[in-house]
Amino acid sequence: MPKSGQARVPTPAQQRHLFEAIQQHRYPEKNTAIMQISFKLGLRVQEIALLQIKEVARLGAYRSGQPRDFQLYEVMTLPAAYTKGADAMGRSKAKYQRKTISFEKEAFDQVVAQIVALAKADAEVDPEAFYPPVKTHRGKSRDLPLVDNDLRDSLTQYLTMRLEKNPAAKPTDPLFVSQKGGAYSPNTLQEHMALMLRDWAGIEKASSHSGRRALITNVIHRQKKSVKVAQKIAGHVSPSTTIIYEEPPEEEISDALSRIGGPKVRET
Numbered sequence: 001m002p003k004s005g006q007a008r009v010p011t012p013a014q015q016r017h018l019f020e021a022i023q024q025h026r027y028p029e030k031n032t033a034i035m036q037i038s039f040k041l042g043l044r045v046q047e048i049a050l051l052q053i054k055e056v057a058r059l060g061a062y063r064s065g066q067p068r069d070f071q072l073y074e075v076m077t078l079p080a081a082y083t084k085g086a087d088a089m090g091r092s093k094a095k096y097q098r099k100t101i102s103f104e105k106e107a108f109d110q111v112v113a114q115i116v117a118l119a120k121a122d123a124e125v126d127p128e129a130f131y132p133p134v135k136t137h138r139g140k141s142r143d144l145p146l147v148d149n150d151l152r153d154s155l156t157q158y159l160t161m162r163l164e165k166n167p168a169a170k171p172t173d174p175l176f177v178s179q180k181g182g183a184y185s186p187n188t189l190q191e192h193m194a195l196m197l198r199d200w201a202g203i204e205k206a207s208s209h210s211g212r213r214a215l216i217t218n219v220i221h222r223q224k225k226s227v228k229v230a231q232k233i234a235g236h237v238s239p240s241t242t243i244i245y246e247e248p249p250e251e252e253i254s255d256a257l258s259r260i261g262g263p264k265v266r267e268t
Contacts, residue, residue, distance in 0.1 A: 007210040102132070
């Protein structure tokens with residue numbers, strides 16, 4: 001079961017039920033494609049919200065009055081700007097609230113000497129003037145093969161429907177649009193994915209991160225691939241982060257508990 005605060009990893013049966021439930025609601029093509037990307041590619045909700053059509057398909061020429069064709073790519077290249085910490089939405093806080101700071105020994109000695117000199121000169125000392133630069137995470141692009149048949153089918157059905165409604169769509173248009181016709185914000189898409197998982201499919205404690213964690217769990221536990229493979233798919237800088245996301249399948253935990261032996265209780 002998930003640790004406190006972590007998204008639940010749906011079982012294969014729960015995942016099948018999710019996609020069945022999606023068919024009973026509005027916009028099944030779009031919602032299926034969103035969740036297939038989550039479970040089959042492990043994208044973060046921000047990354048899904050920022051996807052453009054050009055990331056998954058090459059559009060054919062637009063000719064008024066004629067159907068618009070397209071060709072799915074074999075590999076999706078996810079831009080570095082989409083990834084966590086890269087400020088893809090351009091909404092960074094004006095001031096980073098630091099909780100800890102660290103120095104190399106030599107740099108720390110220099111800072112102390114400077115503070116001592118200011119103190120002797122009876123000058124005002126501003127602690128923030130001595131903080132080291134903030135190390136920012138610029139994000140990292142990654143290539144994700146679009147090889148899963150269900151994933152490709154869902155993208156094909158969705159784009160076919162999308163281009164029938166708007167044949168003049170541009171490659172740089174958002175891949176997924178909300179009911180209002182614009183791009184999803186990460187927060188709105190996060191809420192929508194949680195709605196599908198919890199309310200439609202009845203998966204308790206699931207969130208927009210459930211598909212991502214399910215994929216990492218599948219790669220490590222079921223396929224027995226190395227953590228390096230899962231790390232590459234997830235786009236994590238450190239393998240230790242990947243290990244945190246990975247979760248033993250719930251059915252394995254249940255099976256283990258059901259097999260525990262021990263003395264039987266003597267009836268009286």
